[in-house]
Amino acid sequence: MTYIEFCRKAVKTAQKAGAKEAEAFVFDTRSTSVEIERGEIKTSSNITDVGLAVRAISNGKIGFAYTNALNREEIEKTAKKAVSASTASLKDKNWRRLPEKKRYPTVKNTYDKRILEVTSDKAVEFCQKMITVSADVDKRVLAAFGGTELSSQEGACVNSNGVEVQDKGTFLVCYLGTMARSESQVSPVCSSFKATRTYKPEPEWVAKEAARLAADALNVGKGEAGKFPVLLDPQALQAILTYTFIQSIRGDIVHRGRSIFKDKTGKKIASTNISIYDDGTLAGGLYTGKTDMEGVPRQRTPIIEDGVLRKFIYDNYWARLDKKESTGNAGRGGGKLNLPAYCTVPSITPTNIVLKPGTASEQELLKEIRKGYYVRSVQGAHQSNPETGDFSVALAPAWKIEKGEIKHAVKGTMIAGNAYQMLQKISLIGKDARQVGNFIAPKVVASELNIISK
Amino acid sequence: MKKTLVPVLDKAKSLGATYAEIRAQKNNNTIINLIDGQIEAVTMASETGAGIRVLASGAWGFSTNNSLKQTDLEKSIRSAVKMAKAMGKSIREPVKLAEIKPVEDKVKLKLKKDPKDIDISTKINNLTTINKACLNFEKRIKSVTVRYADLATDQTLATTDGTFIEQQKTVVWNYCWVTGKNNGIMASARDEAGNHGYELYDIDPPEKIAQRVSKKVIQQLEAKTPKSGEHPAIIGTDIVGVLAHEALGHICEADLTLAGSALMGKLGQKIASEKVTIHDTALLKEGFGAIKYDDEGVQGQKTTLIKKGVLVGLMHNRETAAKMNMKPTGNARAQDFRVPPIIRMRNTCFEQGNYSFDELMEDIKFGYYLEAFRGGQANLDGTFTVGVQSAFEIVKGKLGQPVRNLETLRQVDACGREPGLAMGRCGKGQLMFVSSGGPPVRVKKMLIGGTEK
Numbered sequence: 001m002t003y004i005e006f007c008r009k010a011v012k013t014a015q016k017a018g019a020k021e022a023e024a025f026v027f028d029t030r031s032t033s034v035e036i037e038r039g040e041i042k043t044s045s046n047i048t049d050v051g052l053a054v055r056a057i058s059n060g061k062i063g064f065a066y067t068n069a070l071n072r073e074e075i076e077k078t079a080k081k082a083v084s085a086s087t088a089s090l091k092d093k094n095w096r097r098l099p100e101k102k103r104y105p106t107v108k109n110t111y112d113k114r115i116l117e118v119t120s121d122k123a124v125e126f127c128q129k130m131i132t133v134s135a136d137v138d139k140r141v142l143a144a145f146g147g148t149e150l151s152s153q154e155g156a157c158v159n160s161n162g163v164e165v166q167d168k169g170t171f172l173v174c175y176l177g178t179m180a181r182s183e184s185q186v187s188p189v190c191s192s193f194k195a196t197r198t199y200k201p202e203p204e205w206v207a208k209e210a211a212r213l214a215a216d217a218l219n220v221g222k223g224e225a226g227k228f229p230v231l232l233d234p235q236a237l238q239a240i241l242t243y244t245f246i247q248s249i250r251g252d253i254v255h256r257g258r259s260i261f262k263d264k265t266g267k268k269i270a271s272t273n274i275s276i277y278d279d280g281t282l283a284g285g286l287y288t289g290k291t292d293m294e295g296v297p298r299q300r301t302p303i304i305e306d307g308v309l310r311k312f313i314y315d316n317y318w319a320r321l322d323k324k325e326s327t328g329n330a331g332r333g334g335g336k337l338n339l340p341a342y343c344t345v346p347s348i349t350p351t352n353i354v355l356k357p358g359t360a361s362e363q364e365l366l367k368e369i370r371k372g373y374y375v376r377s378v379q380g381a382h383q384s385n386p387e388t389g390d391f392s393v394a395l396a397p398a399w400k401i402e403k404g405e406i407k408h409a410v411k412g413t414m415i416a417g418n419a420y421q422m423l424q425k426i427s428l429i430g431k432d433a434r435q436v437g438n439f440i441a442p443k444v445v446a447s448e449l450n451i452i453s454k
Numbered sequence: 455m456k457k458t459l460v461p462v463l464d465k466a467k468s469l470g471a472t473y474a475e476i477r478a479q480k481n482n483n484t485i486i487n488l489i490d491g492q493i494e495a496v497t498m499a500s501e502t503g504a505g506i507r508v509l510a511s512g513a514w515g516f517s518t519n520n521s522l523k524q525t526d527l528e529k530s531i532r533s534a535v536k537m538a539k540a541m542g543k544s545i546r547e548p549v550k551l552a553e554i555k556p557v558e559d560k561v562k563l564k565l566k567k568d569p570k571d572i573d574i575s576t577k578i579n580n581l582t583t584i585n586k587a588c589l590n591f592e593k594r595i596k597s598v599t600v601r602y603a604d605l606a607t608d609q610t611l612a613t614t615d616g617t618f619i620e621q622q623k624t625v626v627w628n629y630c631w632v633t634g635k636n637n638g639i640m641a642s643a644r645d646e647a648g649n650h651g652y653e654l655y656d657i658d659p660p661e662k663i664a665q666r667v668s669k670k671v672i673q674q675l676e677a678k679t680p681k682s683g684e685h686p687a688i689i690g691t692d693i694v695g696v697l698a699h700e701a702l703g704h705i706c707e708a709d710l711t712l713a714g715s716a717l718m719g720k721l722g723q724k725i726a727s728e729k730v731t732i733h734d735t736a737l738l739k740e741g742f743g744a745i746k747y748d749d750e751g752v753q754g755q756k757t758t759l760i761k762k763g764v765l766v767g768l769m770h771n772r773e774t775a776a777k778m779n780m781k782p783t784g785n786a787r788a789q790d791f792r793v794p795p796i797i798r799m800r801n802t803c804f805e806q807g808n809y810s811f812d813e814l815m816e817d818i819k820f821g822y823y824l825e826a827f828r829g830g831q832a833n834l835d836g837t838f839t840v841g842v843q844s845a846f847e848i849v850k851g852k853l854g855q856p857v858r859n860l861e862t863l864r865q866v867d868a869c870g871r872e873p874g875l876a877m878g879r880c881g882k883g884q885l886m887f888v889s890s891g892g893p894p895v896r897v898k899k900m901l902i903g904g905t906e907k
Contacts, residue, residue, distance in 0.1 A: 032537075034541065037709070037713065038712055038713050038714075040545060040546060040547060041513075041541050041544060041545070042512070042513045042514055042541060042545055042549055043513070043514040043515075043516065043541075043794075044513070044514070044515055044516070044537040044538065044540070044541055045515070045516035045517060045518075045537075045794065046515075046516070046517040046518075046530075046533050046534065046537060047516075047517065047518050047792065048517075048518060048519070048520070049518065049520070049792055050520065051501070051520075055495065061493075062493070062494070062495040062496070063495060063496055063498075064495040064496065064497040064498075064499075065497065065498050065499050066497075066499045066501070067499070067500065067501065068501045068502065068503060068520045069501075069502060069520060069521070070520075078499075081498050081499075082498075084498075085495075085496040085497065085498045085574075086496070088496055088574035088575065088578075089493050089495070089496040089574075089578070090493050090578060090582075092492040092493055092494070093492060094492050120536075120537045120540050120541075121540050124540055124541055124544065128544060142713075142714055144713040144714055145713060179713070179714045181714065186714070186716055252489075256489075256490055256597050256633075257596055257597060257633075257635070258596075258597055258633050258640065258642075260640075336601060336629060336879070337485070337603060337605075337879075337885060338789065338881065338884070338885035340792070343483075343497075343499065344485075344497075345494060345495045345497070385641075385642070387633065387640035387641065387642055388639075388640060388641075416682060450682075452682050452683070454684065
């Protein structure tokens with residue numbers, strides 16, 4: 001049986017057992033990975049995880065069940081369990097109905113058969129390369145951890161409203177975390193990675209970047225407290241905005257009165273040079289696909305255009321409640337219990353968050369700063385306050401900039417700031433964007449941030 | 455089970471593995487989320503699977519299977535051996551495992567209230583009570599999320615060393631996120647409670663949980679921004695555990711120590727104030743980290759990490775123990791069958807001192823009392839952050855106004871005498887239920903990331 005057929009079977013069984021509406025979802029992930037630990041390659045894994053989930057709704061009561069055994073008998077059992085779970089639940093007065101059938105977009109560069117054909121020997125070779133290249137850059141550098149992962153995902157979704165869709169994708173990731181040691185210093189962990197949907201392995205590039213950062217982080221000088229302009233790497237920007245801004249553009253958070261942007265659509269909330277999109281159809285994006293995880297087409301949604309707040313992101317549940325259209329942002333899995341996709345009901349999840357690049361070159365970005373900092377990564381961003389935007393992070397690694405030049409690394413330095421105020425004070429945007437997690441952004445200069453230093 | 459697993463292990467040996475282990479699990483999970491009074495969905499699920507790990511040619515191979523049939527497991531073990539051998543060709547320092555005594559045991563849970571015997575309606579009822587009690591606590595409380603999970607695992611661990619352990623584990627977990635609003639200011643607080651059994655709600659009744667978290671929200675709404683810079687501070691039980699976990703725990707995980715953490719080569723050296731003694735223990739029954747055997751079959755025990763400021767121990771699995779010529783400490787844990795065991799903490803606590811809370815405060819002219827935390831993170835170079843969500847000023851030895859958002863800790867100079875334990879989750883690629891705690895402790899100075907001068 002195909003995944004679509006399994007799903008149909010589950011939906012029918014749930015309906016027969018008394019569900020008014022039913023949805024089945026299959027998610028299949030397969031990965032081969034090789035890991036580096038302390039400069040050696042010595043662990044590899046081959047992981048296959050397939051599961052089927054059923055959502056059953058009767059009289060506004062929602063039940064959910066999943067299984068990781070895909071056979072006829074187990075699927076029937078799971079569908080019935082979802083129905084009995086719905087009977088045990090209480091009515092959700094916000095429930096409207098499951099998504100309807102729609103046309104799906106054509107997306108590019110999300111699947112590459114070559115990735116599936118790569119053997120673990122080749123992955124070992126990429127890891128070997130990362131170890132040798134990072135040691136060649138500087139012998140004080142150790143490849144502390146890293147690896148290569150080749151993976152594929154396949155999903156299918158069927159519901160009683162006529163939705164029937166499947167999608168698949170591939171991923172290739174090389175990543176490396178380095179540390180450098182001198183007689184007097186230990187650098188923080190400096191990481192680099194390259195993740196692509198098509199077969200474009202770049203272990204050398206990753207190793208060079210991670211190793212150079214760690215070596216450069218050994219040259220430590222004195223930090224200075226005060227308000228300074230700060231050049232933020234996409235890694236740092238992603239960390240700060242993920243736990244603040246991204247939370248506040250979610251339709252559920254807005255509906256629940258927990259977003260600072262609640263009544264701000266059409267109003268200016270950022271510098272005019274800022275445009276941000278949630279683009280689930282971006283060619284080759286890590287979160288690109290034709291459908292979201294409940295069968296709604298992915299799309300490109302303007303969040304901020306020229307500094308003005310345009311739209312929030314929605315899944316089916318919250319969109320219907322707010323009389324809006326779903327923006328195709330239903331995700332599954334993860335959460336507080338870190339579960340696989342088929343183990344949770346959908347919730348609003350960003351796809352590729354794209355910050356439109358500016359025109360500034362690396363040189364021009366640095367020149368913008370007479371005295372300030374360059375921050376590659378921050379630590380502690382997940383402790384930010386999404387409601388107010390307040391964040392307070394340790395910088396690791398970061399460098400002092402003087403007269404447009406990088407001077408020396410700093411340690412024991414923090415930024416305490418507000419993400420929403422920061423968005424209003426972005427003075428310059430770089431021209432080269434890079435994907436970090438679900439962010440695709442260039443480097444930016446925040447014109448004034450509060451630096452704390454010992 | 456033994457009849458299925460032993461032939462698979464024999465197969466691994468015949469293919470050239472020097473060690474193999476199968477961790478077969480049957481899991482039953484109930485998850486309920488209450489979002490502003492509405493049940494998101496009642497989730498009831500079961501899953502089955504095995505994580506298979508082999509050592510061949512000095513390297514590790516790992517694979518998983520959703521089926522526990524002998525033929526399927528044999529397929530997985532063949533793939534794991536093949537991958538390990540592919541890496542073994544280039545390995546300079548082959549992986550070795552510290553010797554352990556093989557164990558055959560059956561560990562049954564003794565719960566006062568097994569969550570599987572509790573009605574869904576009772577489970578829902580406790581959550582709606584929390585929701586209502588939060589909203590009734592104060593009109594400024596506006597939004598409540600309550601998450602509940604009971605996760606039950608029946609695990610069989612079989613290894614080529616002759617270990618065969620059947621072990622039951624459960625976690626009952628209650629999480630709240632509550633938001634309040636006042637004159638346009640928003641503030642939130644989080645609360646996590648847990649137990650191995652449903653007696654969780656006898657020890658921590660829903661009303662008590664609601665009051666605890668709501669009180670924090672209201673304090674936050676009335677809070678002012680802290681003064682940035684270095685100040686003395688008293689760290690409350692809730693946060694002292696995070697301090698033990700983030701500041702010391704992670705860099706005492708031997709895999710991270712060996713990866714070059716700030717503690718590399720520091721065993722036997724003084725790394726903290728002599729007031730500091732920290733243990734990581736599996737023997738604290740009420741903690742999430744109470745386990746009889748870890749996922750390599752090593753017996754749970756109490757491991758002292760820091761004794762009077764001196765680094766005396768690290769947390770090991772069999773591999774790091776062999777590498778450092780130490781004994782395994784029973785810290786190898788895996789989130790589930792989908793992932794291999796790695797070194798994780800259990801219950802990480804500061805040891806008590808002999809100061810009362812007032813005595814701790816006495817000498818502080820101006821400083822902070824840090825009560826509840828938002829989260830923490832550690833870096834191998836020893837940098838750690840602890841996000842604080844509720845804190846009070848201490849002025850001339852007395853508690854004063856609450857403050858918002860503080861970070862980062864250091865320098866303990868006294869420990870209180872009242873112990874405490876907080877239940878939590880830790881992410882290190884995999885999620886793990888852990889506990890941490892200790893008495894309140896005082897630090898001479900710490901860097902506070904506030905925005906006021």
